[in-house]
Amino acid sequence: MKMASAVRTGGKGSVRRKKKAVHKTTTTDDKRLQNTLKRLGVNTIPGIEEVNIxxxxxxxxxxxxxxxxxxxxNTWVVSGPSQSKRPDNLPNLKKIAQQYQRQEPAGAEDEDDEDVPDLVDGETFEEAAKQESS
Known part of the structure; x- marks a missing residue:
């Protein structure tokens, strides 16, 4: 008698179900999303260490x-574990962002030194090479 109540879908007097209904897992949503992204032609972008939205x-x-x-x-997908930060941390984040922006131009100047120098008008590479070897 007790087992009958376990397999009944409704109240007393309703029909017993023949087999247990299997519930779909939530991975179907994830699979649908991945299929949609594949249709859009998204590519993984490597080397990103952090994202702030x-x-x-x-x-x-x-x-x-x-x-x-x-x-x-015009589609960007960011996935992974996330944390929500409060506005009290916002001034600290702005200071850090400004420090990164200040450091970037200094690094850009060093890269210019590594580039091949421009030739003076009227000279060729051969003439410049002869002058350097002399």
């Missing part, structure tokens, strides 16, 4: 995310 005065921070993009479809 600013939304409604909160910051969604991803560490080592999986970033996929389709520039033709």
């Amino acid at each position: 600013f939304k409604d005065e909160t910051v969604i921070h991803f560490v080592n995310p999986k970033v996929q993009a389709s520039i033709a479809a």
